[in-house]
Amino acid sequence: MNQVFRTREINAHTVVQGNENLVNVAYRDPASSLPPATVGIVTALTEEYDAVKVMFGGMTPYPVPGDPTAYATGYVPSRDPDRSHLVVATVLPEGGNDIAATVCTNLSRSFPSMKCVLFAGIAAGIPNLERPGQHVRLGDVVVPWAIIDYDHVDVRPEGTQVRPGFPEPSPRMTAAVNRLLAHDRAGQHPWEPWLDTTRRPELARFRRPDDRTDVLYASDESGRVLKHPRRKDSGHRRGVPKVHRGNIGSADRSLRDASVRDELARRHDLRAVEMEIKGLGRAGFLNGLEWYVVRGISDYGDSRTTPLWRNYASLAAAAFTLALLGECDPFDSGHGRDARWATTGGCP
Known part of the structure; x- marks a missing residue:
């Protein structure tokens, strides 16, 4: 039988x-x-995640057994016209550096071919009326010279100092930003056409708010409205973001005090402050990954913060991230399967 x-x-x-x-x-x-993804895109808010997915287009949900993190995968152009980046995007279950570190670790474990992780999202900008060229406005984009972990300090009788040793940003992404900023100075802004929400109905909710809503208040909480520097002095063109490169402060603080913002900016020469990249950067480094961050400016870190500019700032960060990847040489996944996956037109 x-x-x-x-x-x-x-x-x-x-x-x-x-x-x-x-x-x-x-x-x-x-x-x-698993697909041999080499670039991870991490976001903290659903607005940021939605902006990445709609900007990158054609991203497919990709659950990984045993990993609670939700992922979406897709292809975006690289500097090599014959090889695309295969990216994995995700959103944190909640904000903060500890959560960002955990998600980065999950990402590197679930996708062993991962080489670089980027954070794309919003931050608070640092206005600077005394130095118009460094003045950050709502909707602008900030990329890092360095990350200042301003709560990771040595406290001594002579004063408080930030402890050194934060990992350097990705050399490959830094080189790509150098090229993009050179294009920017030459009057070429490849990320700007992607911010034209009139061409794509799915971008309607990410439309740029009226510039008259970009109101800057005095740090003394008097309610006094300050004038922005003239555009010709600050280098801002109407209706589009200016891209800044400078120090970005990161800590486990949701900053809503303009006087504290100004003191941090003065002490550390900051252009923006946020809450996730110190966790993601350190976790990426410890897991053998390069890291980078692109921040769109949604507020000024003061008591009058509103969500009005959040969607557009998320879109600006996503658009510059897409341009950055397009200027970046592809990473080798180390799997020897890149060509097979590249011809499928997407993840299975």
Whole structure:
């Protein structure tokens, strides 16, 4: 009498085969079924995540068994016209540096081919009326010279000093930003056409607010409205973001005090402050990943912060991130499968 031989898939990694006399358990290599993604895009808010997905286009949900993080995968152009970046995007379950570090670790474990992780999202900008060229306005984009972990300090009798040693930003992304900023100075702004929300109905909710809503208040909480520097002095063109490069402050603080903002900016020469990149940058470094951050400016870190500019700032960060990847040489996944995946037109 022939015995029935059955196969049962327990989960994505485990298959049981056998009959009443024989049982065989087979384990699949989880990495063998994953796309060789090399770039991770991390966001903190749903607005940021939605902006990345709509800007990058064609991203497909990609659940990973055993990983609680939700991912979406897709292809974006690289500097090499014959090779695209395969990116994985995700959103944090909640904001903060500890959560960012955890998600970065999950990302590197679930996608062993990962080489670089970027954070794309919003931040508070630092206005500077005394130095118009360094004046940051709502809707602008800020990329880092360095990250200042301003709560990671040595406290001594002679004063408080930030402890050194934060990992350097990705050399490859830094080189790509150098090229983009050279284009910018030459009057070429490849990210700007992607911010034209009139061409794409799906971008309607990311439309840039009226510039008259970009109101700057005095730091003394008097309610006094300050005038922005003249555009010809600050280098701002009407209706589009200016891209700044400078120090970005990161800590576990949601900053809503303009006087504290100004003191931090004075002490550390900051252009923006945020809450996730110190966790993501350190976790990326410890997991052998390069890291980078692109921030769109949604507020001034004061008590009058509103969500009005949040969507546009998210879109500005996503657009510059897309331009950055387009100027960046592709990473080698190390899997030897890049060509096969590149011809599929997407993830299976």
